[in-house]
Amino acid sequence: MGQFINKLKLEIIEALNLEGVEPDEIDASAPLFNSSLGLDSIDALELIVLLERNYGIKVTDPDEGREIFHSVNTIAEFVKANQK
């Protein structure tokens, strides 16, 4: 899972244009939003696109996204549970 978490972090960094942020700097269990990463609602929507584009998983309700995108760990768990 550790390797997948690292891959996911890199995908998130690229998708959200988090220039200069290294995977090590993101705590996989810490909240992604309301953090020093400064993510906003557009970033949440972009993560929905990432899930569909990279993993074939559709999230249609943005409210559902709030739980899924809580942290890198919750995203990883969701992907593992739903990946096609």
Add this chain to the structure above:
Amino acid sequence: MKTLCEISITPGKLEVNHAAVFQSKETLGPAFFKELYLEMNLNYPKFYKMDEISKLFFLGVEQLLKSGKWPSRDGNTTAIVAGTTDGCLESDKRHLANITNHPNLPASPATFVYTLPNIMLGEVCIRHRITGENTCVITQNNDSDFINHYAEILLTDEGTEFCIAGYVNYLPGNYICLLTLFARDLDL
């Protein structure tokens, strides 16, 4: 109206009041903008999410307000009047490519957000808490007569104290940002 400061950004060069203050061998837009951003020590990560023209305008305004000693408490009496020719064309092309090449995937919201020429003004307003009048016009070239006249009306007749006015355009390989910080003439 009074002119407080003028800046220009052209490939590889930043000038303030017609004197070069930063030059780089790097002329390609995205790379030069990143150099300038780091040189200016801005610490504003949202910069990296912006599209090319928004970055260009953002950097130009950042330098303009600093060199023009704009009082940051006056955001609500500061207006912005900008002209552009190609506007957000790069973002438009990216979004159009996304939806045409990948019709079964959702479009990127982060790209779509920038497919309006006035978003670059919005970014600057968010950064500096500027709530005055904003306008973005499409002009064939740099129509400084039109832009400056518009700024003058705002400053003389409509209670605006400061106006960021100018022309900004981005095409790959060719970009320009020419801005003036005007202030109301207190003698009137």
Add this chain to the structure above:
Amino acid sequence: MSGRIFITGIGITSAIGMDVASSLDSLIKMRHGMTLPTFLPTRHADFHVGEVKASNNELCTILEMKKNFPVSRTTLLGCVAGAEAIAMSGIKPETIRNELHFINGTSVSAMDISEKAFQKMIGGESVDYQRWFSRHDCGKTTDFISEYLGFKNLTTTISTACSSGANSIMQAGRNIKHGIYDLALAGGTDALSLFTLNGFNSLKILDKDWCKPFDIDRKGLNLGEGAAYLLLESEKSILKTGSKPLAELAGFGNANDAYHQTASSPEGIGATLAMQKAFETSAIKPGSIDYINAHGTGTENNDHSESIAIRNVFGDKTPAYSSTKAYTGHTLAAAGALEAVISVLAIRENLVFPNLNLDTPIDIIGAPVLKLENKAVNTVLSNSFGFGGNCTSLIFRTV
């Protein structure tokens, strides 16, 4: 001279009618124009949109234009509405050829053509640049309409998202007020396109079903298309042209919300400032407003934010208000202009047009008007708020 800004012609084409008469009939009969897409070749065929009920070929026939070259639907709609506004004034175009300033707002411009051409290119076809792309940019749409209407090129193109049309009217009004010029055609036009439908869908602010502005269960906006223009004249110009004023542009205000690129601040800062500025420029007090034509897109965010802003400005004395976007859809750059024409009609007819498709109102400023109301309408406030935080309010007054 007074600096007063008179409206002497109006033109409109949208999902609810090809012209002023049919649009007014729809407004009165509460007949909305929202349907599933018929003309737009989209795979999002389950999204309600507000289409003008005419194909491009039919529009070309109306305009007596050749059908064999790709003219943008945005341009065609603009020509239809622009021609109506001029015709209504009774002024012969050739007599004002060198005087009339044309201020046009658009965001889509010829993207509807470019996206078709792009698909051809991706499919391996060779595409003639001149034929397909040379009229792409916003300025070219303005120039084409201006030329079609018979005016020398005194043109301005404003592109500030959903407040473009309103800003065009404000810009023209301001210049007339300050004596810069005396005669202007101002408004906006945008056609539906795959570009915008896909883009708005990515922001998850569309309602697939018919939109419900100001309803507690609203799910988002419906996109629409259309064009509308006002012919504006100074007092000096009216003495020369002899045209009859329909109403007056009494005030205007623009402000930036400075919060987010695509969402409004919860406190409605930009909207509040824009309305306050409109009151300042008009010397009209909030208590005199008979009707607010709200921006009211039907998104959770806008309708909440705008309600807060209305409360900030009007306190507990909110006038009659409604959003007419459940009639027409959100016509983007044209919206402020469409709603300016609707505001003028409200004044002319002494009618307040209802907010359709509302079951349960949000509990901030009371319910909007739900049925057509016959009452004296002397002063109307019209709001248009665009992405990039660009907020504009216009005040219209009877003459």
